[in-house]
Amino acid sequence: MSLEQLYELHKDMVYNLSLNYLQNHEDAQEITQDVFVAVFRSMDKFRNESSVSTWIYRITINKCLDHIKASKRKKRLSFFTSIFGGDVEENTFRVFDHPGVQLEQKQAMERLFRCINELPEKQKTALLLSKTENLSQSEIAEVMGVSVKAVESLIQRAKSNLSEILKKNEG
Amino acid sequence: MNRSSNESNMMENECIHIDSYLNSIERVSAPPFLFTRIREQLANYVEKVPGVYVWIGGVSLCVLLLFNFMLVLKTGIGRSVDERHVFANSIGYSSDNNLYR
Numbered sequence: 001m002s003l004e005q006l007y008e009l010h011k012d013m014v015y016n017l018s019l020n021y022l023q024n025h026e027d028a029q030e031i032t033q034d035v036f037v038a039v040f041r042s043m044d045k046f047r048n049e050s051s052v053s054t055w056i057y058r059i060t061i062n063k064c065l066d067h068i069k070a071s072k073r074k075k076r077l078s079f080f081t082s083i084f085g086g087d088v089e090e091n092t093f094r095v096f097d098h099p100g101v102q103l104e105q106k107q108a109m110e111r112l113f114r115c116i117n118e119l120p121e122k123q124k125t126a127l128l129l130s131k132t133e134n135l136s137q138s139e140i141a142e143v144m145g146v147s148v149k150a151v152e153s154l155i156q157r158a159k160s161n162l163s164e165i166l167k168k169n170e171g
Numbered sequence: 172m173n174r175s176s177n178e179s180n181m182m183e184n185e186c187i188h189i190d191s192y193l194n195s196i197e198r199v200s201a202p203p204f205l206f207t208r209i210r211e212q213l214a215n216y217v218e219k220v221p222g223v224y225v226w227i228g229g230v231s232l233c234v235l236l237l238f239n240f241m242l243v244l245k246t247g248i249g250r251s252v253d254e255r256h257v258f259a260n261s262i263g264y265s266s267d268n269n270l271y272r
Binding site: 004007011012014015016019020029032033036037040041098099100101102105108109112131132159162163166 | 189190193194195196198199200201202205206208213216
């Protein structure tokens with residue numbers, strides 16, 4: 001399969017997962033770009049132990065998590081920079097900008113995603129793969145490298161934690 | 172008993188609400204210019220030296236510097252100058268660098 005074919009087959013999957021993970025279209029574009037550069041550069045390392053899409057899902061999730069960690073570091077740094085009177089980089093604080101969300105639902109979705117972002121990494125990943133990517137529990141288990149039982153409990157815990165966070169934020 | 176069943180009902184309703192919200196997200200297409208950008212990035216890709224190698228290099232350099240420092244301390248620069256003086260005096264030469272006093 002050529003690189004272009006691989007890209008055409010998986011570009012929307014990577015872009016949409018990044019969008020749901022980061023809720024900003026510029027960040028999602030950056031991640032999509034990084035994911036395919038990583039995929040194209042490490043094609044020779046790919047062993048056929050899992051499907052290509054599972055492998056690409058894994059790379060996307062790792063890139064998103066790295067991006068979140070980096071932006072948290074940036075935020076901490078910009079806090080200190082602002083204390084000492086330095087200039088804060090313009091794109092440190094990303095706003096909710098999800099092109100897949102309808103305008104009339106934007107506020108509610110922003111609130112929901114703010115709560116989803118408070119979930120632990122694994123719970124957030126399992127929930128998003130299940131609800132927005134519509135993957136089966138066995139597919140999620142393969143992507144996350146855990147058992148199907150573990151996925152089931154991760155999704156359950158994610159849901160109960162999410163409703164608690166929503167309640168807490170309402171009150 | 173009633174209270175706990177009410178709570179679980181409320182939670183179930185909320186979960187259905189969350190599910191319907193997440194299901195309503197539309198899938199969007201990736202921007203068409205991304206592939207050009209990826210191609211450009213691949214063309215300009217510079218292989219980075221892995222972090223482990225950088226660490227190994229740094230540690231080896233430190234060990235080498237430490238070894239040199241220990242060697243200098245052990246052999247002693249001052250002592251070798253003294254030895255030169257003794258040798259020069261023993262063969263009747265002046266070990267002084269000054270030509271005029």
